[in-house]
Amino acid sequence: MTRVQLIGILATLCLFMALYFVFSYAKVEATMLEVQKIFYFHVSSAFTVFIAFGVTCLFSILYLIKRKDRYDMIAVASAELGIVFCTIVLLTGPIWARYAWNTWWNWEARLTSTLILWLMYIAYFILRSALAEETKRVYSAVLGIIAYLNVPIVYFSVEIWQGNLHPSTDTKMNLHPTMVKAWMISWLALSVLYVFLLVLRYQTERLKSQLETIQYQQMEKT
Amino acid sequence: MHKSLWITVLIIFVVFFGLFIRSQVPVIITQDEVFAAIDDAIAETKAQVDKTEVEQVVNKALEKLEARQKKRLKFLVSAYFIIWLIFILYALWLGQTQDQLRKRLDQLEAGR
Amino acid sequence: MKGFRQIIWLIRKDLALQFRTKDTLILIFVFSILVVLIFSFAFGPIFPDDPEDRAKLAASVLWTAFSFAGIITLNRSFDLERANGAIQGVRLTGVDPSNFYLSKVISTLVFLTMLELIVTPIALQFLEVLDVLPAIVQERLLLTLLKLIGVLAIGTLGFCAVGVIVSGISTSTHGKESLLSVVLLPLIFPVIMAGAKCSVSLLTTGGLEGNFWISILVVYSLVFLASAYLLFEFVIEG
Numbered sequence: 001m002t003r004v005q006l007i008g009i010l011a012t013l014c015l016f017m018a019l020y021f022v023f024s025y026a027k028v029e030a031t032m033l034e035v036q037k038i039f040y041f042h043v044s045s046a047f048t049v050f051i052a053f054g055v056t057c058l059f060s061i062l063y064l065i066k067r068k069d070r071y072d073m074i075a076v077a078s079a080e081l082g083i084v085f086c087t088i089v090l091l092t093g094p095i096w097a098r099y100a101w102n103t104w105w106n107w108e109a110r111l112t113s114t115l116i117l118w119l120m121y122i123a124y125f126i127l128r129s130a131l132a133e134e135t136k137r138v139y140s141a142v143l144g145i146i147a148y149l150n151v152p153i154v155y156f157s158v159e160i161w162q163g164n165l166h167p168s169t170d171t172k173m174n175l176h177p178t179m180v181k182a183w184m185i186s187w188l189a190l191s192v193l194y195v196f197l198l199v200l201r202y203q204t205e206r207l208k209s210q211l212e213t214i215q216y217q218q219m220e221k222t
Numbered sequence: 223m224h225k226s227l228w229i230t231v232l233i234i235f236v237v238f239f240g241l242f243i244r245s246q247v248p249v250i251i252t253q254d255e256v257f258a259a260i261d262d263a264i265a266e267t268k269a270q271v272d273k274t275e276v277e278q279v280v281n282k283a284l285e286k287l288e289a290r291q292k293k294r295l296k297f298l299v300s301a302y303f304i305i306w307l308i309f310i311l312y313a314l315w316l317g318q319t320q321d322q323l324r325k326r327l328d329q330l331e332a333g334r
Numbered sequence: 335m336k337g338f339r340q341i342i343w344l345i346r347k348d349l350a351l352q353f354r355t356k357d358t359l360i361l362i363f364v365f366s367i368l369v370v371l372i373f374s375f376a377f378g379p380i381f382p383d384d385p386e387d388r389a390k391l392a393a394s395v396l397w398t399a400f401s402f403a404g405i406i407t408l409n410r411s412f413d414l415e416r417a418n419g420a421i422q423g424v425r426l427t428g429v430d431p432s433n434f435y436l437s438k439v440i441s442t443l444v445f446l447t448m449l450e451l452i453v454t455p456i457a458l459q460f461l462e463v464l465d466v467l468p469a470i471v472q473e474r475l476l477l478t479l480l481k482l483i484g485v486l487a488i489g490t491l492g493f494c495a496v497g498v499i500v501s502g503i504s505t506s507t508h509g510k511e512s513l514l515s516v517v518l519l520p521l522i523f524p525v526i527m528a529g530a531k532c533s534v535s536l537l538t539t540g541g542l543e544g545n546f547w548i549s550i551l552v553v554y555s556l557v558f559l560a561s562a563y564l565l566f567e568f569v570i571e572g
Contacts, residue, residue, distance in 0.1 A: 012231055016234070016235075016238065019235075019238060019239075033291075033294055034291070034294045034295055034298050035294050035297050035298055037298055038297070038298060038301040038302075041301075041302070041305055042301075045305075064565075064568055084308065084309075084312050087308060088304070088305050088308055091301075091304050091305075091308075092301045092304065092305065095297055095300060095301045095304075096297075096301075098297070099294070099297045116520050116523050119519075119520040120520040120521060123516050123517040123520060124517075126513065126516055126517070127503065127504060127507075127513055127516075127517050130507040130510050130513055131503075131506065131507055132506065132507070135506055138568050138569075138571070139503045139506070139568075139569065141568070142499065142503065142565050142568055142569060143500070143503060143517070145561065145565065146496065146499065146500070146521065146558070146561065146562070146565070147521065149557060149558070149561055150521055150524070153524045153550070153553070153554055153557070154523055154524055156524075156550070157523075157524040157527050157528060157550055158523075158527070160546075161527055161531075193309065197312070197313065197316070200313065200316045200317075200320070201316060203320060204316055204319050204320050204323065207320060207323040207324065207327065208323060210327060211323055211326055211327055211330070214327070214330050214331075215330070218330070
């Protein structure tokens with residue numbers, strides 16, 4: 001059994017443990033009742049998004065300094081995972097909104113900024129696919145850094161632009177201890193899952209570059 | 223390895239989720255139990271009320287509660303279903319891409 | 335001191351290029367007026383009577399027009415640099431990449447601010463905002479307009495700080511200039527929001543009292559000026 005498979009099994013186990021804690025262990029919340037259980041994975045995904053894009057930014061900086069292809073591969077892999085987790089936030093958010101405020105989309109502050117974030121990193125991939133082979137690594141690293149610098153500004157300004165509908169930080173303090181535990185475990189599970197998918201995605205990127213090198217060598221021969 | 227593994231994970235998830243949903247559906251309260259409970263309550267509080275009217279109201283209230291919970295569970299289930307679907311589809315897609323890339327690599331290696 | 339002279343020369347080169355042919359200037363002028371026209375026609379049937387609503391509409395139209403005009407300007411300006419390897423030519427003369435970036439930001443800023451100076455009064459008249467401004471603003475109309483231009487210029491600075499580096503990247507993809515708008519628009523979201531809020535406040539009260547949006551504009555400009563200043567050498571080397 002390879003190390004990757006081991007992490008995969010660990011991630012799956014963690015996810016099932018998280019499901020147990022979310023559904024059976026955590027107390028049912030008073031106002032949203034069962035629907036509140038969306039919160040655990042919704043918020044944990046949002047946290048993972050920040051970690052993922054942060055990793056992209058970090059490895060973009062490392063790439064610009066050290067110029068090792070490895071770093072670029074990690075940055076790209078992490079950015080794509082960030083988009084996956086962002087998509088989850090964007091899809092579960094409206095389900096919550098539909099129940100709580102009876103609308104699918106109401107330009108609620110944090111959902112709006114997540115949408116902008118999502119668009120920013122989609123643009124990162126659109127640009128990357130259009131760039132020439134010799135420039136694409138450096139350029140996407142530059143964009144990865146700039147985009148991440150923008151994240152706090154976007155969140156801050158959208159938050160102020162809208163009155164805040166989101167359950168704010170002080171209500172989170174009122175969470176029952178069992179809920180906090182379930183939330184922490186969901187976050188842990190999603191982080192392990194993130195690591196697992198990151199390794200998988202990184203492997204894919206390496207295979208791609210290996211293939212490209214071989215094809216390039218063959219072209220040189222003929 | 224990938225496809226079968228992920229499908230197993232999905233199936234386990236569905237089973238797990240089904241068990242949860244079953245455990246959430248309120249204990250089926252039969253008509254007789256409701257009547258008996260109302261009798262007891264009236265006897266204990268010695269309230270002067272019309273028994274059949276109370277029974278109707280209580281039944282209606284129970285129906286309403288059950289319908290609301292059903293709606294809530296629908297939201298919850300769809301949210302978690304989407305989450306798992308995305309994860310599994312993404313992992314499946316990754317596995318498939320890797321398999322294809324490996325195949326191409328092997329072909330090229332053999333050709334050399 | 336040498337760096338400063340370099341920047342001045344590069345700015346003069348950029349502005350001379352822009353004003354000699356004047357085609358970019360005419361293009362973005364006509365373009366901005368068209369955007370304003372399209373909006374005033376589109377909103378024609380539901381044009382708000384309330385002065386405050388009208389000010390809000392005008393602010394958003396102005397910022398939309400200038401963002402798009404800015405994107406066109408940046409695309410054109412970097413096309414000139416990329417064409418025939420002009421950028422390599424400039425590099426060969428030993429110009430510091432960071433100075434090149436600063437000069438580009440300043441020349442684009444000057445260019446766009448001139449455009450804003452001309453278009454803003456026309457747009458406000460077209461959107462019929464000038465006549466319904468509250469009395470407190472009417473009294474100091476010129477001052478308010480100047481302040482408005484000032485806010486637009488600060489916003490444009492933030493726009494250019496990010497725009498120059500992003501267009502430096504996106505113009506290297508040949509024939510895919512439309513990419514710039516996809517990449518740049520989500521990045522300048524805070525600028526557009528903060529700028530529109532400041533403009534509305536100016537048009538309705540004549541001042542920016544208790545308005546912290548202006549500080550968002552300033553912080554944004556500073557953050558991206560500093561980071562892009564450091565990162566630009568990587569964009570030029572490719």
